[in-house]
Amino acid sequence: MIITFITAPILGRLLHPSDFGLIATSAPIIGFVTMIQNLGLTQAIIQRRTITKGQTNTLFWLSLLLSLTFATGLFVLAPSLARYFQEPRLIAVIWVGAALTVVSVIGEQPMALLTRNLRFRLLAVIDIIGIIVGAALGVAIAWYTRSYWALLVPLACTRFLNLIVAAFAARWFPGRPVWDEAARQMIGFGAGLSMFNILNFLARSADNLMIAKAHGSVALGFYDRAYRLMLLPLTQATWPLSRIMTPILSRLQGDPEEYRITYISSVSLLMLAVQPGLLCAVIYSDATVALLLGSKWAEAAPMFACLGFAGLHQTFTSTTGWLFISQGRMRDLSIVGLVSSTSTIASFAVGLPWGPLGVAVSYVISDYALRLPFIWYMTGRAGYVGVGDIYRTVGPHACGLLMSASALVLIKASLHAPSLIELGGILAVTYAINSAILIMFRSKRRLILQVLKVACRSVMLHRTSRKGRF
Template structure:
């Protein structure tokens, strides 16, 4: 019997997949709540220590290192997770491919660092990028270990790794920021996080790669991974070209305000969406042969994501001035209008991102690439159209592009599945209208009285009223009360099993 057979054989996970997914989702969501608190606390502290210019320089560096990072895993982590059967020899070969790619990307990033500093007209960027180039070698050594943990649905181990790494990175950033290191605090934060992540994956996975083998049968996995890389690279441009254009045309201060508004808005959304996606993709991959169960599981994911994210974004839209003042400080109030415009896009973004769950879990890498190209073209054009009006114009154009793309993307995503646009609409209509009713209630009953940004009474009052208005509105819709009861029952079940 193969030494690591227990690591690669996942057939036992197909037994009681629903309960495993529920438990894994609960653990991951709980960890994300903790990480959100850590990130929020660090944001409140660092935003008062560092300047918009510091964040702008960091954002400039991340647009380039982030692009290079698209090639770091080369989609091979997803290929390992998605594959029904896999061997030690195959994963070992993929491991060494990831290490080699990481080393090459580090060299490439170091070489282009002077050009990046010239492009942005920011000399400080040179040494920032040279330092950040190290993350690719470090990340490459942990890609397959993380994939194996995900494949085994060992999400609690991943949770421990992420929480410890995040907390350590935050502590390093706060200490270095306090002692006047400026934008370097953000660089040290990322290096600490990435290093501890890789160490943690090795510690928990207990798998040691062997030597690469030429005929190990990884060709199909590399082709699948390369399709995902192509899709991710294409997706990267619409997600980061706005930062490139704003940084080049309007400087680090304007980019700092824009990027911080986007980061603050996406912080809670990412902490909701990412754990759900990590749990959903391996679960959906194992339901490919049962179209009805696949459809029902996917719609549950969409419904859950919409139920939480849409009212949350609506609340942030209505109380944007108060949130910016409280979380970042009054020196960041210029980011408030950008924050509000971006919230229009964020209202549907979490649900829109679920198309990736279907395309990846069903192995439709080529369609994923085609749709990614179409999305990139439309979004990048919107950035170019909005750029003359500065960060606000870019934000508004981006929001409009998101709504324009929503239905066409899902039409083609569902074409070869048992899911329809009607199913999708049925899963989200209650959260959509309940959130709008909630927002209208707050605008009428709370906003007219918020004349002092420093009066902290209105945020908890608005939060209480928002929650009450949302739940009442949701319960009024047909089947809404039953869904709330079911969610409550699931919550109790998860709590009892994780005591």
């Protein structure tokens, strides 16, 4: 996250909004192929209690065959897609993206095995190295060329690094496939998950495609930066945690109470860490966008504020997938995907005549009015975490955000354009108010105290180990 906060304003100042719009136009196309070529089989490997090398070989060769087929299709369709969006540069971008999808699917299998074996420290090292090297190369290319290719370098660097390091670390190389009943069950599991991913991806990408076609790449560039800035704290926090939680929850299915406590504790800490900062950024959206992207991106501030309001509840809602996947509830997950994607795309269409800001406003209204209550109901109607657990978990955080928002609005009335130092102080106040409200609830107070005890114990053990070495 620190590296992203450093590179985002640099790239935002070196490149033109149309460059970001070009990559944002290609992202749904490349991302769709990247997603469906795997068929959810990596998650099937993680969720499965027992698995053999022959079964993993079967899933690998199936994924690779699909990847090569779809990549070939992208190479053929690239000129037609460029003509449709009236963007000749899109041809080369799609060709490069198609090649990266093949690299991606080869590296996913050993990464899934590392995740299954809970080798989180190694996975973190791989991620961090990929981010650092990719960011450095991306900024260097942007500095010397002012080219949109700088935005693809971090992705390519991560894909190749995952492939090389994970394959050797997992000590896995493809061999002869074995087709048995377990392999068929995993393919069925993956197909259900893939259906949800496809529906969710269509919903997440439809806004980019609609805006690109109706309002052009410049308007899309502003919208895409606002959307990605909103997603930044969510993805940086939830993606590493989801990599940990899915295999852990899968192994706790035999202990429902421990399963429930583990999930509730994890999402409570996630909301405590992310929501106050996102709330502060939303209320001070003008200052946030100017600080992170630069003054020429001021048009993205209202879109960011609107989308960030939806991000407040998505901090929790995005974690419900852990429950569906770890419990193997693929039918419920597919229903959630169908309803969510349909309503999301419809909201984009409603707001499109009013431009990118209209799309954002329409999306947020439908998100709170329809998708939030529906997802909560579907999540809690079965499994180990009920609807009541969800309300008891989220309720105290909602109270904390309401009190924090009231204080921030009062502060903003007297401080319209805060400096960087003042903005940091406001952020600290937001976390302090939110934490003070949460401590008033017994369950949250116990959780916070437990975390502090664990942190203190870890510090003491670290100091003791250092003295022992000396």
